[in-house]
Amino acid sequence: MGKIVLKSVRKSFGEVDVIPGIDLTIEDGEFVVFVGPSGCGKSTLLRLIAGLEDVTAGTMAIDGRDVTAAAPSERGLAMVFQSYALYPHMTVRKNIAFPLKMAGLSQADQDAKVTAAAKVLNLTNYLERRPGQLSGGQRQRVAIGRAIVREPSAFLFDEPLSNLDAALRVTMRQEITELHQSLKTTMIYVTHDQVEAMTMADKIVVLNAGHIEQVGSPLELYNTPANTFVAGFIGSPKMNLIEGPLAAEQGAHAIGVRPEHMGIVSEGGWEGKVLLSEHLGSDTFLKVQTVNAGTLTVRAGGEVRLSHGDTVRLAPLPGKTHRFGSNGLAL
Amino acid sequence: MARATTPRRKALTTLAAWSVALIIFFPVLWMILTSFKTEASAVASPPEFLGASWTLENYAEVWSRSDYPRFFWNSVVISVGSTLLGLVIAIPAAWSMAFVPGKKTKDLLMWMLSTKMMPAVAVMIPIYLLFQWLGIYDSKIGLVIALMLMNLPIIVWMLYTYFKEIPGEILEAARMDGAGLWNEVVYVLAPMAVPGIASTVLLNVILAWNEAFWTITLTTTKAAPLSAFIASFSAPQGLFYAKLSAASTMAIAPILILGWFSQKQLVRGLTFGAVK
Numbered sequence: 112m113g114k115i116v117l118k119s120v121r122k123s124f125g126e127v128d129v130i131p132g133i134d135l136t137i138e139d140g141e142f143v144v145f146v147g148p149s150g151c152g153k154s155t156l157l158r159l160i161a162g163l164e165d166v167t168a169g170t171m172a173i174d175g176r177d178v179t180a181a182a183p184s185e186r187g188l189a190m191v192f193q194s195y196a197l198y199p200h201m202t203v204r205k206n207i208a209f210p211l212k213m214a215g216l217s218q219a220d221q222d223a224k225v226t227a228a229a230k231v232l233n234l235t236n237y238l239e240r241r242p243g244q245l246s247g248g249q250r251q252r253v254a255i256g257r258a259i260v261r262e263p264s265a266f267l268f269d270e271p272l273s274n275l276d277a278a279l280r281v282t283m284r285q286e287i288t289e290l291h292q293s294l295k296t297t298m299i300y301v302t303h304d305q306v307e308a309m310t311m312a313d314k315i316v317v318l319n320a321g322h323i324e325q326v327g328s329p330l331e332l333y334n335t336p337a338n339t340f341v342a343g344f345i346g347s348p349k350m351n352l353i354e355g356p357l358a359a360e361q362g363a364h365a366i367g368v369r370p371e372h373m374g375i376v377s378e379g380g381w382e383g384k385v386l387l388s389e390h391l392g393s394d395t396f397l398k399v400q401t402v403n404a405g406t407l408t409v410r411a412g413g414e415v416r417l418s419h420g421d422t423v424r425l426a427p428l429p430g431k432t433h434r435f436g437s438n439g440l441a442l
Numbered sequence: 443m444a445r446a447t448t449p450r451r452k453a454l455t456t457l458a459a460w461s462v463a464l465i466i467f468f469p470v471l472w473m474i475l476t477s478f479k480t481e482a483s484a485v486a487s488p489p490e491f492l493g494a495s496w497t498l499e500n501y502a503e504v505w506s507r508s509d510y511p512r513f514f515w516n517s518v519v520i521s522v523g524s525t526l527l528g529l530v531i532a533i534p535a536a537w538s539m540a541f542v543p544g545k546k547t548k549d550l551l552m553w554m555l556s557t558k559m560m561p562a563v564a565v566m567i568p569i570y571l572l573f574q575w576l577g578i579y580d581s582k583i584g585l586v587i588a589l590m591l592m593n594l595p596i597i598v599w600m601l602y603t604y605f606k607e608i609p610g611e612i613l614e615a616a617r618m619d620g621a622g623l624w625n626e627v628v629y630v631l632a633p634m635a636v637p638g639i640a641s642t643v644l645l646n647v648i649l650a651w652n653e654a655f656w657t658i659t660l661t662t663t664k665a666a667p668l669s670a671f672i673a674s675f676s677a678p679q680g681l682f683y684a685k686l687s688a689a690s691t692m693a694i695a696p697i698l699i700l701g702w703f704s705q706k707q708l709v710r711g712l713t714f715g716a717v718k
Binding site: 161162163182183184188189190192193194196197198199200209210213214257261 | 609611612614615616617618619620621622625629630633634
């Protein structure tokens with residue numbers, strides 16, 4: 112079990128309100144991703160749930176039990192840190208066994224659980240090594256091993272992949288997703304990388320300046336962003352936001368069109384000149400300076416033979432325009 | 443690009459290094475040489491080196507005239523005792539300053555260090571009277587307390603510096619893994635800080651061993667350590683340089699040997715965290 116309920120949780124550091132007040136329910140077994148730009152309070156929120164920071168006001172419950180004032184060790188949660196936070200003076204075996212030792216398990220039980228976890232994580236041959244003798248990916252597996260042996264009610268991940276190289280990040284991302292599918296335990300995952308958020312989450316919580324901007328499934332956020340912040344943050348490259356007369360024509364303060372929903376047309380549309388073209392083989396990214404709509408990004412499928420200085424006409428695909436009011440909220 | 447090392451430059455650097463080392467070590471060398479001379483040879487002018495008459499008599503006389511083992515034992519108890527007592531107080535203090543600093547932590551650290559700037563002689567009379575009144579004058583426990591208080595700022599500062607180098611996330615991981623404060627310190631913090639703690643112990647044992655002002659002021663006979671043993675050889679009937687040198691050599695020999703064997707640890711500890 113691992114249902115986590117936050118009610119009016121507030122956190123201040125001195126005079127500064129980092130989290131002015133958050134209400135959030137995380138269902139048992141969900142994979143929830145906190146995403147947002149640097150300094151949005153996502154890591155602080157995770158640390159509040161972990162108990163590593165004290166809440167200034169509000170309450171927090173895990174499976175119906177109030178844990179607002181409980182010590183980290185009393186919450187039944189396991190955490191994987193960005194820096195792995197392995198104990199450098201202990202072997203991999205002792206690192207993984209540490210939480211079991213703290214829980215007072217017998218040596219035989221500790222050994223059995225460590226062996227099982229090592230097998231799942233392909234660490235069997237490294238059990239007698241120290242963290243300093245392992246690669247980044249192996250260290251990350253040890254950190255995950257140390258978390259899973261405890262059989263916690265929820266896992267907390269604090270940007271666990273940001274120290275890995277791009278290829279390893281993709282592999283570990285898939286491993287963590289598979290781990291969630293096999294364990295079916297609640298996982299809360301913090302990242303600033305919206306690709307990780309989109310690919311891993313059952314539910315994404317988009318945070319900005321300590322506020323929740325929107326909560327929903329990845330596709331809900333992609334298809335129906337609640338405001339311009341979410342619209343700009345989810346999706347890569349960023350959604351084009353156009354203000355002024357073109358938006359007013361559609362009765363909005365701003366209209367948004369995703370780069371992949373911007374079509375190249377032979378007549379009509381918005382005329383512009385190509386500033387930059389990036390050819391990835393599978394896609395072509397164009398940066399276009401238009402006359403009426405400002406600078407727009409276009410993601411065209413396949414190879415498009417356009418280069419700097421070429422004239423092009425752009426138009427949004429039908430039904431793919433998002434409208435926003437002057438307060439930034441979707442209309 | 444690395445700096446070019448020509449043989450000439452290397453020779454000059456080596457010469458310079460040896461010269462500096464010799465200048466620093468010269469007084470100690472002089473003392474050791476003098477301890478093997480006769481009294482007449484020790485005071486000869488110009489100083490005698492190769493032509494001096496060498497003898498072991500000074501050592502024999504110093505040994506027979508005083509109770510060296512007692513002074514030695516007092517030095518061991520006072521220096522080790524004050525350092526260990528200091529650690530017991532300083533580890534929790536440094537832990538809280540390093541990992542849960544408050545607004546005034548930096549000020550507190552500076553204040554602790556500033557106490558080292560006060561001349562000891564300024565508080566000699568009150569402390570002397572206090573020790574008399576408490577009945578700990580000329581007692582080992584009294585000196586252990588006095589030297590512990592004297593070195594406490596250094597112990598706290600050193601440990602604070604080492605603890606600051608330990609990533610807070612590792613201690614948080616221990617907390618998440620179910621470790622209470624005691625287990626966190628015993629299983630995670632202390633093993634990781636061993637090099638730092640070891641050099642703190644070494645340096646403070648050396649400082650306490652060499653301390654002369656308080657150890658001579660606050661003792662007469664019972665608790666007198668080796669510093670008082672040396673002082674006892676500058677007798678009113680005249681200065682006997684050779685015997686004084688022999689006594690001094692005997693007093694510094696143990697700490698010199700300890701320092702020699704632990705120099706790697708000391709240097710490593712003192713430069714700990716200087717380069718990442």
